[in-house]
Each structure stands twice: as structure tokens, then as C-alpha cells.
Amino acid sequence: MFLRNVMRKIASQKSLNGLAIKKNYFGTTSSLLDDFSINANEKTGVSVITMSKTPANSLNLEFIQELSMAIQKLNMEKSCRGIILTSSLPSIFSAGLDILEMYQPEPDRLEKFWTEFQEIWLALYSSPKTVMSAINGHSPAGGCIIALATDYRIMKPKFTIGLNETMLGIVAPFWAEDSMKAVIGQRRSEYSLQLGKLYTAEEALQINLIDEISDNPLQACEDEMMNWLKLPDHARTLTKFQNRGHIIEKMKKGRKEDLEKFVKFIPREGIQMALGTYLDNLKSRKKKQLKTCVSDVELIVRKIKYNLEDYTKTTFFYLGAQDGILAENLINSGCKKVIVTEHKKSNEEHLNEIQNRFREKFLRFTRFPNSRIIEEYKLDGLEEKNWHTQPKVAVILTLLTNDRSKLSLNSYLLRKQFPFNFGRTPIFLLTDNTESKVILMNETNLQTEKRIPSRALSYMFLYDRTLLAEIPRLKPSQKYTKLIKIQPKSDLVDLLYDEDKFKEAEVFLKHFFNKPYERVIPKIEKICPNLGSELIDMNITMLDRVKDLDFRIIGEIFRLVASNDNYSRNIIRVLSSRHEF
Numbered sequence: 001m002f003l004r005n006v007m008r009k010i011a012s013q014k015s016l017n018g019l020a021i022k023k024n025y026f027g028t029t030s031s032l033l034d035d036f037s038i039n040a041n042e043k044t045g046v047s048v049i050t051m052s053k054t055p056a057n058s059l060n061l062e063f064i065q066e067l068s069m070a071i072q073k074l075n076m077e078k079s080c081r082g083i084i085l086t087s088s089l090p091s092i093f094s095a096g097l098d099i100l101e102m103y104q105p106e107p108d109r110l111e112k113f114w115t116e117f118q119e120i121w122l123a124l125y126s127s128p129k130t131v132m133s134a135i136n137g138h139s140p141a142g143g144c145i146i147a148l149a150t151d152y153r154i155m156k157p158k159f160t161i162g163l164n165e166t167m168l169g170i171v172a173p174f175w176a177e178d179s180m181k182a183v184i185g186q187r188r189s190e191y192s193l194q195l196g197k198l199y200t201a202e203e204a205l206q207i208n209l210i211d212e213i214s215d216n217p218l219q220a221c222e223d224e225m226m227n228w229l230k231l232p233d234h235a236r237t238l239t240k241f242q243n244r245g246h247i248i249e250k251m252k253k254g255r256k257e258d259l260e261k262f263v264k265f266i267p268r269e270g271i272q273m274a275l276g277t278y279l280d281n282l283k284s285r286k287k288k289q290l291k292t293c294v295s296d297v298e299l300i301v302r303k304i305k306y307n308l309e310d311y312t313k314t315t316f317f318y319l320g321a322q323d324g325i326l327a328e329n330l331i332n333s334g335c336k337k338v339i340v341t342e343h344k345k346s347n348e349e350h351l352n353e354i355q356n357r358f359r360e361k362f363l364r365f366t367r368f369p370n371s372r373i374i375e376e377y378k379l380d381g382l383e384e385k386n387w388h389t390q391p392k393v394a395v396i397l398t399l400l401t402n403d404r405s406k407l408s409l410n411s412y413l414l415r416k417q418f419p420f421n422f423g424r425t426p427i428f429l430l431t432d433n434t435e436s437k438v439i440l441m442n443e444t445n446l447q448t449e450k451r452i453p454s455r456a457l458s459y460m461f462l463y464d465r466t467l468l469a470e471i472p473r474l475k476p477s478q479k480y481t482k483l484i485k486i487q488p489k490s491d492l493v494d495l496l497y498d499e500d501k502f503k504e505a506e507v508f509l510k511h512f513f514n515k516p517y518e519r520v521i522p523k524i525e526k527i528c529p530n531l532g533s534e535l536i537d538m539n540i541t542m543l544d545r546v547k548d549l550d551f552r553i554i555g556e557i558f559r560l561v562a563s564n565d566n567y568s569r570n571i572i573r574v575l576s577s578r579h580e581f
């Protein structure tokens, strides 16, 4: 019966094929939120899905939804024969479910979250394709569940994998347990699950939790995939379903009850306390591992009595090229990546000088495709370093001018060119702007706000995609209401302050998300003359003059509409799929 259903499903998928998959299936595509990319190889029929959601590829609702959709599409794509899952993060395959989704959850979201997790597991576990995991970093809990849902696992040495849910005071779902049993056997599974065991790759190989160890799991998966693809797909797929059918059926039958249990279980006081403690430990473990980072940045920060250690969270620095010395100090004190930016062509020479000075230390030198003036340097030996013990500080953007056009340029660069998702990283803008002020946010809940007047550290530039995506789910009390107050100067700000105009703007925004820019601008101009040109020149700082967060989002949309690029469109699509818009 099950096999018959499977055959029927494969047949119906075939007919859906043309509809479900974009014509340009081959090549590289990115997810809406840039949390993963898919590289589809036309020759081999193998698609590599690379997860890149910093800092840990933890699976939150949006990430799971997008990933799941991508896998389902690949499952239906006739020309795809194999899928490899991997990560672009240097030491984490996936840290499992995003604990913040389960800690102090909102009921509706929690339900959606678990439903989507069930869904992605089903899409992977019952995929008709050959699915492999190139586990190139830690893979606890949900990360291991995902890997277990694939057909073959190759892992990089030394990292850890396992179902450690009991360590968090929670319980792995029955279907994950079943998939583990199917791989390592009943006894070993029971032992591992009860003790929440995390195994090193070497240990995992011994108990068959993984199939191979390799320094280059992706390459090894690609090689192994070729062996699997020698066999006729239908025979291999049916054999897979013969083996997995009972587990899939059981999951489908029990999934409603599983969901009910989950949404009841997670909000329980004891569970919440356990999750809270686990989260605290996760954070404090990191603080203990921090070395003191002695650098110019710290000196600046010390001068203004600001404790850098509170904000030692990230691996990236933005620096003006004029800060060559600063960059060198940061590198010497262990920063993993330094981005050197320079905006004046005349300083190209200086940039070259820095580049030459640092050449030996950097593994890679990349020019951003759309800019002559941004350079990325990557530290030598990055892969070998133990990332756990690396000092992580903050993102710094230097801007030693208050010239508005440069401000625009910086925000533009940050928004358009910087390929990373900052997560909850604090971002500082160092400037000599005399109206200096800094807003430091507690990035986790946006509740804490401090102001530190300073000439040197003037402004915290809080703009990141994760945050943007998170804004709609913040409770009203968590929305930050105080932003830098600067006299509104532009029509746009007037518009955003004006209730009636705002309403009008909101109405047409609703209708024009998907309309071409040329059609939007005249409408905007009607409401607010001269706004079109203002929009083009608009920079993020203006948005910070807006008094209310919702206004800010609208402002953000104006800006995105104005820039009219793919990235903006994607964000708009994400935002417009939410109720707020």
C-alpha cells in the first residue's frame, strides 16, 4: 500500500515538474533571506544546498520553511538525482533547532514552527533522491536529526554529532528516535538518547552514526554520490522506501499527536526553566573562553568607559582603510575576518599599501563585484583555528566624516555589498560627527537601550536582515521606541511623521509591492513631492529619525522599493507576506 502511494506520488510529482520548478533550475540560487544557496549541477544532476545562516545555522521558523520548500522542489525536479546538504560556516553544520523559538514562545508561532520541522524531516526522509550530508562542523540535536534523515553522512574530524535533547531538558521526537534506531540500532540508540550523547566524528563512525570521515566532506560526498547515481533511480528509491516506509507511515499517523504534545510540553514552567538555563550556559561558556582583545578599538572603547566584553560576539570587523594599524591590531589579537573599506579613489594607493602589508596574513582577497572600493581580506589558516576560543568582538564601520553623501555610501555598501547576515551582532559606526551619540541595543530582545555620548563612537547602526525579519514577531513592549532624535529635514520624514499621509502611503504600498519602481515613484511623488529623488538618495540614518518602529519598517520599504534590486524585492516579498503589510 505504502509503495503504491509512493509510486503515485512520484508520478504526480513528475506532472507537477514543469510548474513547480523554475526554468533556470541549473546554476546557483539563493534563498529569500540568503540563509542558504543551492548549486545545481547540470552535468551530474546533483544539487548542493549550502546553509549559511550565521552564527550557527540554527533552525528557526523562516529558515526551516524556506529550506523545506527548496527540498520539496528538488524532490519534484526530474533532472535532480542527488542532493547534498552542507554548511558554509567554518565549524557548525547546524546547531539544531533555534532554542529561542522554544524559549518563551508565542503559541501560534510555536505550532507553526514544529509543523514545519515535521515537514522538512518528511521531505528529507522520504525524498526520492539520493540525499547526503556533508557534515563539516558540529551537528547537535536538530542538526543530527537532519543528517539522520539523509542517506549517507560524511563528517569532518573532531566535530561533534548526536541527539543531545535531554541535555536541554527536552525530548527528541519519536520519529527522530526511530530514524536513529534504524541507523545505529535499538540498544545504542536508547543509550545515546537517554544520556543526550554527543559523539566526536571518530566515535560516531565507530557506532555507524556517520558513514565516513573526511577532511573535505563535500568533495567526499560528491565522489560517493557518483557511486549511488550509477544505479537506476527507481530501484534505489523503491528500496529506500521499503526500508523507511514503516517509519514514515508511523510519523504521518502520529504527527498530529506529536504536535499537540510539543505545544503543550514546551511552554511548561519546568521546561522553560531548563531551556533558560541552557541558553544562559551557552552564552556564559562563550564569555569564559574569550581572550581580552587588546586593540585600538578597545582603547577607544575604554576611553568612553564602555565594556567591550559585553559585546564580544562576532567575527567581523568593518574598518576604514585609513585604519590600517587598527586592522593589524585586530588581526594580531585574533579577529577572524577583517573587512577593509575605503571610499575615496585617491586612497586606492593607501589600500594597496595595506593589502601588500597584509598579503602574507590573508588567505583570500576578494573584490566585491559591484564596487571598486571595498576589499575583503580573509585571515590565513582560518580553517585550522579553533573558532571556539577566538575572540569575537563587533562589527565596526568607520566613517571619519559627517559628509552626507558618504553616509549614504556607507549604508549602501553595508546593505548591498556585505554578504553576511549579522545576526545579533552589535554594529558600531565610528565617526567624527560632532552630533555623536550612540545607541546600544540589547540585540536579543531590544529592550535595553543606553546612550553614550562620544565623539569617537558615535552611532550604532542597527540594520540587519535577521532583525528585519524578526521585527514583526516582537511583542509591542519589545519594540524599541526611542531612536535618535534629529529634526526631520526631508519630505520622507515628514511623511512618516504624518498620520494621514502615512495611511495613504501604507495603502498604496500594499498595492505596489510587486509593481515596477517607475510606477511606484509617481504615486509617492503625489503624496509627497520631491520624494522620488529623496528616496534614491536616502540612507539608513534617516530611518532612525522616524518615531515609531512600524513607520521605520515602512520607511525601510520605501528605501527598498527605491533601490529596486533583487535583494530588496526579496525582502519586500518576505515583509509583504506578513500580516502587517
Ligand SMILES: CC/C=C\C/C=C\CCC/C=C/CC(=O)SCCNC(=O)CCNC(=O)[C@H](O)C(C)(C)COP(=O)(O)OP(=O)(O)OC[C@H]1O[C@@H](n2cnc3c(N)ncnc32)[C@H](O)[C@@H]1OP(=O)(O)O
Residues within 6 Å of the ligand: 055, 056, 058, 091, 092, 094, 095, 096, 097, 098, 099, 100, 138, 139, 140, 141, 142, 143, 164, 165, 168, 170, 171, 172, 173, 261, 262, 265, 266, 282, 283, 286, 313, 387, 388, 424
Ligand atoms: C513528551 C515529549 C513531547 C514532545 C517533545 C518535546 C520537545 C521536542 C523538542 C526536541 C527537539 C529538539 C531539537 C533541537 O535541535 S534543540 C536545540 C539543541 N541545540 C543545541 O544544544 C546546540 C547548542 N549549541 C552549541 O552547543 C554550540 O553553539 C555549537 C557546538 C553548535 C557551536 O559552538 P561554537 O562555540 O562554535 O558557537 P557558539 O558560540 O556556541 O554559538 C554561536 C552563537 O549561536 C548561538 N546558538 C548556538 N546554538 C543555538 C541554537 N540551537 N539556538 C539558538 N542559538 C544558538 C549561540 O548562543 C551563539 O550566539 P551569540 O552568543 O553569538 O549570540
